[in-house]
Amino acid sequence: MTDKDMRFDYLLRLGDNSLILGQRLAEWCGHAPMLEEDLALTNIGLDLLGQARMFLSYAGEVEGKGRDEDRLAYFRDTKDWRNLLLLEQPNGDFAKTMARQFFFDAFQYLQFEGLAKSSDDRLAGIAAKSLKEITYHRRHSADWIIRLGDGTDESHERIQGAIDDLWGYLPEMFDMDAVDDAMLADGFGVDVAALRPVWDDYVNGVLAEATLIRPADSWSVRGSREGKHSEHLGYLLAEMQFLPRAYPDAKW
Amino acid sequence: MTDKDMRFDYLLRLGDNSLILGQRLAEWCGHAPMLEEDLALTNIGLDLLGQARMFLSYAGEVEGKGRDEDRLAYFRDTKDWRNLLLLEQPNGDFAKTMARQFFFDAFQYLQFEGLAKSSDDRLAGIAAKSLKEITYHRRHSADWIIRLGDGTDESHERIQGAIDDLWGYLPEMFDMDAVDDAMLADGFGVDVAALRPVWDDYVNGVLAEATLIRPADSWSVRGSREGKHSEHLGYLLAEMQFLPRAYPDAKW
Amino acid sequence: MDVIDQEHDELETAFQAKVEAEQRIEPKDWMPEKYRQTLIRQMSQHAHSEIVGMLPEGNWLTRAPSLKRKTILMAKIQDEGGHGLYLYSATETLGISRDEMFEQLHSGKAKYSSIFNYPTLNWADIGAIGWLVDGAAITNQIALCRCSYGPYARAMIRICKEESFHQRQGYDIMMTMAQGTKEQREMAQDALNRWWWPTLMMFGPNDANSANSAQSMKWRIKRQSNDDLRQKFVDATVPQAEFLGLTIPDDKLAWNDVRGHYDFGEIDWEEFKAVVKGNGLCNRERLQARVDAHDGGKWVRDAALAYAAKKADRKAKAA
């Protein structure tokens, strides 16, 4: 992999994370437990979509093969997606959606804090701009973890179950592979492995306040950076990509 | 519309009915309430798929534009599909799947009995062959209506609810439009409006044995023959057509 | 005539005079009970329409054909949710709670605009909803900006601004489709065919058959008749369709030089009644989606309430 290839891949990872989670949030539209939450979820979805567009546009420019944000969003199949496995997991109930969001928000906040100091001005700019949004996302999801955890018996059980179900998807967030190493050495990227203790502190604090139990690290899955996804991603893409795939000559 | 156009449209209606219902049954694969039923549902699904292939191949030949069964199955968008609204409705629980199946089996049995006497040998042949399969389908679904209706309180409530939910999709089955009229006059097609009393007798008998109440005719929806479908069909097609749409140059 | 009746008459006369003097009625002001009930019915129906209206558009959110269009659509649907929230609040000033309004929606007692009982079947439908449905809504709402009830009038002013933005976005989708490939043009025409007549029905029955209109006009809730508003919409929209190169599905549509308006065909009120009655393709889905969201979300709302109570309790104990 050339340095250019690695930058492209790195930007894809960032863009795909935001896009796939944004797409999952879009599925909630009109179906949230209360109107205020419908607005909040679209708000977060809009932020994520905005991030995705900036990253994918940048990725396309770095690649230099004329692929724009839409070409990258609509004409890649499963094995070329780089989003974390966590983010493609189905919405489930509100508890599962919020647990997924919370774990990612807490991670993305730290990741973007680092990226805001990237030696690459454009990347640093996107990260700095997004960090303000993520600050709100993280507060929003943490609030819900606490409310659900310390709410009723039912909500406690549901959110604890969601956390248990998703726990094994989390270690992947902190993996460093050759691309991450090179991008870190370059000053372009971030040492995500080093974020784990800070993330743990933050997450442990919220879980404690929410009267929730941090699950044991009994299992973990990974593979997204090599395009090894769960079976859910294919369905998400079939739906998301239908129109551009069905009418490849059309402009929209 | 020329006579050729009408025959094409008529054959599409038959093929699309079988294909869309077959596709819905395929979604059950591996998830049925018992292993025997997993086998039964795939069995019925296979029969329906087989019918669809015969009708769509025939339709493509009648049309004469070089479209084969796959071209017709994978490269038409919502407005060009001719299946009954009933058949594209989501599976729901086993009760809803069985209610949908029962209503259609009872209809298709009568429809194909008529088609087996079509002046068109090929159509008559397909219908006659399929009629044996449908005889089994109808017995299978009727048996389940009776078992669920006269089973437990829960199963009774579920199947009655499913019947109520689907009732308004049924009148469409017996509609005759210009194409139907012309095909009937031609000796090609069947007078489906005339099937209603026989269908009613049969369905009423099964419902009575199942201790179920025939719903009042309080609402009805239609439109499939003009390509006006429910919002469910688009999702079904996005999933079903993904591969040929994404890789239009590929042979499989 | 006893004292109470007399007092009531005086209040009513003063109310009517105030209305006719173009002064706004505010929540604390005295108002006839029927005025209150009419407003509750109309405003809550309006609020319900905003949130039910999120569903047909939400149906294409996951399938929007570009990230830009997805962003615009998502923001638009969010605006609609915001309008709903704003309208529920405005309606609450009349002494009904949001929960009561939901209860009426879910039980079928309260209505929402019947236009949302039609399905969105291709991407051009998203354009057509913006262009036609929002266009019709704006035509209605502009008149309501001068409604006699203050909170409603103010809500309308705010909402109208955003709606006209939405309408332009919808028209832009239609334009792109109409100038696109053969298939896109077909989708655009198909969408126009399906949405045209239901949109005209949004203005309500012909004036001759509109029982409630006179009273609403007298109270200055309403400012223009259904037929006038409908005509206004048709006159504005026909040239837009021509510009798109699309054909409005009405043989009788023609410019009338004498009237200075477009003549147009008779609306099929039987279809309108049928759809209102429950024979729209999506009546059941739309209501069920709302009921499912509400019922399915009860445990979440309960949790939020329980947590808030615990928190307040702890605070009280700490004090």
Added chain:
Amino acid sequence: MDVIDQEHDELETAFQAKVEAEQRIEPKDWMPEKYRQTLIRQMSQHAHSEIVGMLPEGNWLTRAPSLKRKTILMAKIQDEGGHGLYLYSATETLGISRDEMFEQLHSGKAKYSSIFNYPTLNWADIGAIGWLVDGAAITNQIALCRCSYGPYARAMIRICKEESFHQRQGYDIMMTMAQGTKEQREMAQDALNRWWWPTLMMFGPNDANSANSAQSMKWRIKRQSNDDLRQKFVDATVPQAEFLGLTIPDDKLAWNDVRGHYDFGEIDWEEFKAVVKGNGLCNRERLQARVDAHDGGKWVRDAALAYAAKKADRKAKAA
């Protein structure tokens, strides 16, 4: 040594002699308890594998790229369900019910083949499963056709016939993909890359580490060692991959003229253990899908039982 022990020894000796004389053990025959338990474990695991194996393939049934392929896949999955049914019945001859076996599966006590914990990510995976996974299964099962336990041996004979048909269909998919567009060839290679090593793991631990093998061989449940079967599979499959023009992801793979076999690289048993332990991408989904189908279908089975009871009751009363 008391009488019972002595009797037991005699029975065991007779049993072993019978097995060595290549006579089949039938359900009513005396058999050592450990033999029975070993068979229950192995046969029920085999049955569970058939029904869990429906899921990764079912994942592409709604997305099969032609109606012919959809038909073939649906029939194949149906066959697997049939094999499951047949194997559950054969296992029931050993004195365990299907419900007990399900209970063991759902609680995690009984295993299924760990190969099904991998996801199917593109259409070529359906080809690869047929070609490689069914190919490996057949290699194992052919040996089991001569298993000492009659019902199992007979089930295997029947199943092997269908499996070899499935394998040819899978190879046909791979062939079509390998001869297809650039993207199809990439999918085929990607599928081979992901399925090759997990398939080799299907034969179980190396002989040196296979504790149970010796006893199973002695009882003639098993006829060939894990490593022998694995070698047989590799020898048969390498030329097939070459014919497809695909590359087996193993640097060490090379024909060994002296041995008359292919040499191949060391299996990553840590990955194997990790996946068995629960770190496969689909462990949770697969089990959950089975549990959901079973638990979610309880009301249906209950209804069928209730109806059957009512019917019998009515018949009894009428008599």
